[in-house]
Amino acid sequence: MHSQLAVLMFADIVGYSAMMEADQDQTIDAVRSLRLDMLEPAAGAHAGRVLKRLGDGWIISFTSVSACVDCAMSLQAKLQTETELKLRIGAHIGEIVSDGEDFYGSGLNIAQRIEAEAPPGGLMVSEDLFRQLSGPLAGELRDAGMFRLKNIAQPVRLYQWRPKHKRKAVPDEVTSIAVAAIEYAPLDAETAALAGDLHDQLVIRLSRRQGIVVLDAANRPVENATYDLRSRLRVAGGRGRLSLSLVLRSEGRPVWSESYDRETVDIFDFCDVVLERAEADLRIQTNAFDGDRLAHIPEEELSVSELRARAANAYYRLTYEDWIDGLRLMKRAIRMNPRDGVSLAMRAEAEIMTHAARYRGLPPDLLAQLADDLDTAIEQNPGSDYVFWTRGLYRINCLSDAAGARADLHRSRDLNPAYSENHELEAHILMVEGDFDKAAEKYGLLLQRQVHNPMIPYRRFLRAAAYYCGGRYDLAAEDARLAADTRPKDRAMHVLRGQALRAAGEEDAARDALQRAASLAPQPNICSRCPVLPASHQHLAEALASAVRSPQGQLDGIET
Numbered sequence: 238m239h240s241q242l243a244v245l246m247f248a249d250i251v252g253y254s255a256m257m258e259a260d261q262d263q264t265i266d267a268v269r270s271l272r273l274d275m276l277e278p279a280a281g282a283h284a285g286r287v288l289k290r291l292g293d294g295w296i297i298s299f300t301s302v303s304a305c306v307d308c309a310m311s312l313q314a315k316l317q318t319e320t321e322l323k324l325r326i327g328a329h330i331g332e333i334v335s336d337g338e339d340f341y342g343s344g345l346n347i348a349q350r351i352e353a354e355a356p357p358g359g360l361m362v363s364e365d366l367f368r369q370l371s372g373p374l375a376g377e378l379r380d381a382g383m384f385r386l387k388n389i390a391q392p393v394r395l396y397q398w399r400p401k402h403k404r405k406a407v408p409d410e411v412t413s414i415a416v417a418a419i420e421y422a423p424l425d426a427e428t429a430a431l432a433g434d435l436h437d438q439l440v441i442r443l444s445r446r447q448g449i450v451v452l453d454a455a456n457r458p459v460e461n462a463t464y465d466l467r468s469r470l471r472v473a474g475g476r477g478r479l480s481l482s483l484v485l486r487s488e489g490r491p492v493w494s495e496s497y498d499r500e501t502v503d504i505f506d507f508c509d510v511v512l513e514r515a516e517a518d519l520r521i522q523t524n525a526f527d528g529d530r531l532a533h534i535p536e537e538e539l540s541v542s543e544l545r546a547r548a549a550n551a552y553y554r555l556t557y558e559d560w561i562d563g564l565r566l567m568k569r570a571i572r573m574n575p576r577d578g579v580s581l582a583m584r585a586e587a588e589i590m591t592h593a594a595r596y597r598g599l600p601p602d603l604l605a606q607l608a609d610d611l612d613t614a615i616e617q618n619p620g621s622d623y624v625f626w627t628r629g630l631y632r633i634n635c636l637s638d639a640a641g642a643r644a645d646l647h648r649s650r651d652l653n654p655a656y657s658e659n660h661e662l663e664a665h666i667l668m669v670e671g672d673f674d675k676a677a678e679k680y681g682l683l684l685q686r687q688v689h690n691p692m693i694p695y696r697r698f699l700r701a702a703a704y705y706c707g708g709r710y711d712l713a714a715e716d717a718r719l720a721a722d723t724r725p726k727d728r729a730m731h732v733l734r735g736q737a738l739r740a741a742g743e744e745d746a747a748r749d750a751l752q753r754a755a756s757l758a759p760q761p762n763i764c765s766r767c768p769v770l771p772a773s774h775q776h777l778a779e780a781l782a783s784a785v786r787s788p789q790g791q792l793d794g795i796e797t
Contacts, residue, residue, distance in 0.1 A: 240334045244299040244366065245344055246285070246309060247352040248276065251323040251573065253293035268293070271322055275315060283308035288333070288340045294352075296345060302330065302369040309360045310377065314400045317358060325540075325573075327352030329363040350386040353574045356399060356540035364394040380413065382450050384542070387617055392444070399538070412523065413450035414483070415462035416440050421470040432470045435479060435508060439466070442516045442655065449523045462486055477501045479511050483522065493522055513655040521690060524549045536566065541577050544570040548583055555691050557761045560591050578617030581610040582627040589634050593766035596782035599635055607631055622653035626662055633665045633769055642666050657683060664699065665769040673707030694720045694730075695764040701733055702768035705777060710741035720764070728754045728784035729765035732792065736780055751797040758789050 250256075250271075256264040272295075277287060280297045283304040289296040299305040309326045316324060329351055331344020347363065355361035360378075367378060383392040416439055421432040436455055443466075444451045452459045465484045470477065482494035495518055497511040524546070531539065531547050539547065548563035548570075564587035570580040585607045592599050599607070611628040618624045629645030632638040646662050664679035680700035684693065701716035717734035724730055731754035738747035767778050780795060787793040 240332055240342070242330065243333050243344065244302050244305045245329050245331060245333070245348040246280075246297045246299065246305050247294065247327045247345075247348040248297070248309075248324050249291075249294040249326075249352055251325055251357040255572070267320070267322055271316075271320065275319070276312060276324075279308055279312045279315075288345075296340070296348070298333070302366055303374055305366075306360070306362065306370060306374050306378075310374075310398060310400075313358055313360060317400050323357040325352050325355040325357055326360045327355050327362070328360065328366055330366050330369065347386065347389070350389075351393075351395060353577070354381075354384055354386075354395060354540055354542055356397065356543065357538055357573075358400065359538075359540070360398040361540070362396050362398075364396065367396045380450050381542075383444060385618065385620065397540075412464065413452060413462045414443065414464045414466050414523075415452045415454040415459040415486075416443065416466045417468065418455035419468040419470050419479075421472075423472065428470065428472050431472070431477075431504065431508075435470065435512065436468070438508070438512050439468070439515065442512065443519060443523075445653070464492075472501055475500055475502060477507055477511070479515065481515060481519075493518075509655065513657050516655050517657040517690065521553065524553055536569065541570045541574050541580060544573075545580055545583060548587075552587070553691055555695070555763050557591065557594050557763055560587055560594070560763055563587050564591060576613060576617055578614035578624055579621065581614040581617075582621075582624045585611055585614075585631055586627050589630060590763060590766055591761070593634065594761035594763050594785075596761075596767050596778065596785050604635055607635070620652060622649045622656045622659075625649040625652065626656065626658055629662050630665070633662070633669060637669050637772075639666050639669045661696070661699070664703065668703060668706070668769045669771055671771055671773070673703050674709075677703035677707065677709075677712075692764075694723045694727075695766075698730055698733065698765050699768055701737065702770070702777065705733070705737050705740070706770065706774045710737045713737035714741060714743075714746075724762070724764050726757055727762045727765050728757045728759060729762065729781045731757070732781055732784045732795070733765075733777075735795075735797075736777065748797065751792060751795060754784060755787075755790055755792050755797050759785055759787055761785055 250268065276295065280287060283299065284301065285297045285299045285304070285308060287295060287297050305328050309328060313324065313326065316322060327348050329344060329348040331342065331347055333340050333342040333344050351361050351363055361381065362378065367375065378396040378398050381395045381397040384395050385392050416436065419432040419436045421428045440451055440453050443449065452462055463486060465486055467482050467484060469480045476498060478496055478498045480496040482491050484490065485492050497514050499507045499510050501507045531543050536544065536547065544566050548566040551559040551563035564584060567580050567584035567587060570577060571584060574580065588599065588603065588607060611631055614624045615628060625645045625648045629642040629649065632645065633642035642662065643666055646659055646666065649656060649659055660679045660682045664676040667676035667679065677700050680696055680703060683696045684700065697716045697720035701713045701720065704713035704716060714734050714737035717730055717737060721727060721730040721734060731750050735747045735750035735754060738750060767781065770778055783792045783794055
């Protein structure tokens with residue numbers, strides 16, 4: 238056995254399986270031409286050695302970092318103009334082991350996982366490799382942020398490149414945020430320690446997000462960043478206020494700001510709640526940044542992580558059509574990498590939400606597929622709070638499995654106690670268990686802590702359903718009214734209000750609400766998708782389903 242350090246390139250043909258299914262002979266000819274006329278001659282010209290041919294991929298070693306990167310860039314630029322085939326290329330420095338017949342080693346595995354994150358027609362390299370570059374080649378690569386690669390304990394920073402003639406006027410580099418030290422008052426040791434802890438937690442929590450680069454600017458200047466995150470902490474009279482603002486550095490213009498107030502009697506509670514709210518709001522903002530950053534790039538040129546970012550941006554727009562579009566994007570991502578855990582989870586969430594918006598159960602074959610996909614997602618991303626949350630959502634929404642969903646909830650909270658979506662999952666579980674008052678309380682936490690979240694009407698609708706099931710009809714009617722005020726064309730919200738008013742004995746007001754619902758056009762809505770309900774309250778689901786299924790002018794089964 239012989240081991241050595243090598244510069245490794247992993248290249249893979251995009252869409253190879255679909256091409257083979259469509260026309261096997263033509264695909265074989267195209268791949269042979271790519272290998273003989275372009276890829277392997279380009280590798281040879283840069284002193285590269287082919288270690289493995291994989292049918293639709295190649296592993297090539299180089300003795301020089303710059304030769305590897307230059308080969309990848311020149312090859313991709315040539316492919317853009319001379320063939321319809323697209324490659325994804327990943328590169329890394331790592332150890333390989335040879336037994337005389339084959340090559341092995343973690344370096345090969347890491348290079349392959351990096352390749353899976355590369356954009357079609359582009360290049361992705363590890364930070365280890367990037368650090369060895371200098372001059373023009375280094376300047377061509379852009380920081381792509383932190384990625385979690387399978388069997389790698391810590392997140393890995395990757396760097397990305399696309400051919401110049403494919404870049405538009407809008408830059409495609411990843412959004413970067415420089416987190417400044419928190420200014421504080423009063424100027425005493427206790428407040429200074431609190432400000433330092435809050436700053437460190439902001440950096441850590443933001444760094445968990447793919448799609449952004451987080452830079453700690455507390456003790457050193459940061460020269461290049463898209464945004465500055467500025468913060469101020471004030472503590473007085475038993476209360477604390479953390480104020481955050483995002484400033485677009487190129488213009489010196491604040492684009493977002495918010496303040497978080499909380500009693501400081503229990504300082505740990507203050508930190509937990511304030512950071513949870515701040516993290517949730519910043520998650521929304523960074524999803525919006527990613528959507529803006531990627532808007533000009535054709536989706537066929539997006540990497541898997543970029544497709545996820547575009548889908549997340551679509552989900553936050555909260556229309557049924559946008560969720561269907563996000564689902565389509567996730568199916569594309571899964572075709573590119575069938576074992577990408579986050580994509581599998583995002584696809585599962587979209588299937589659950591869009592079927593619930595239509596008040597339809599998932600068909601048995603899709604239920605089985607999502608169960609398998611989510612188990613795969615857990616295996617691939619065992620450190621993801623979102624992946625466990627999604628499997629819990631599936632278990633409680635589709636199987637009414639409160640015990641299984643609660644196990645996923647506990648794991649998600651162990652991974653990230655501040656992940657606010659877990660309040661919603663816990664509320665769903667409590668609904669199935671029949672604890673409606675506590676479910677309403679958990680939905681209420683999201684309303685209190687996510688005042689800027691576009692999902693607020695949806696959470697009000699869910700809490701209204703919890704109040705209704707618990708016999709608190711006046712509160713149900715009020716929450717449904719507030720939800721309908723912000724989504725006035727959403728039939729189901731008016732139906733829920735009408736049902737609650739009727740149960741409360743307010744017949745005239747109920748009739749008005751139901752007539753308003755009947756006057757609207759039926760359509761599925763994400764913000765009024767079928768709530769999670771116990772078997773004892775399926776009659777409410779049937780009443781709400783009439784909002785989606787009944788023609789305009791009537792509500793089947795409901796007296797208006």
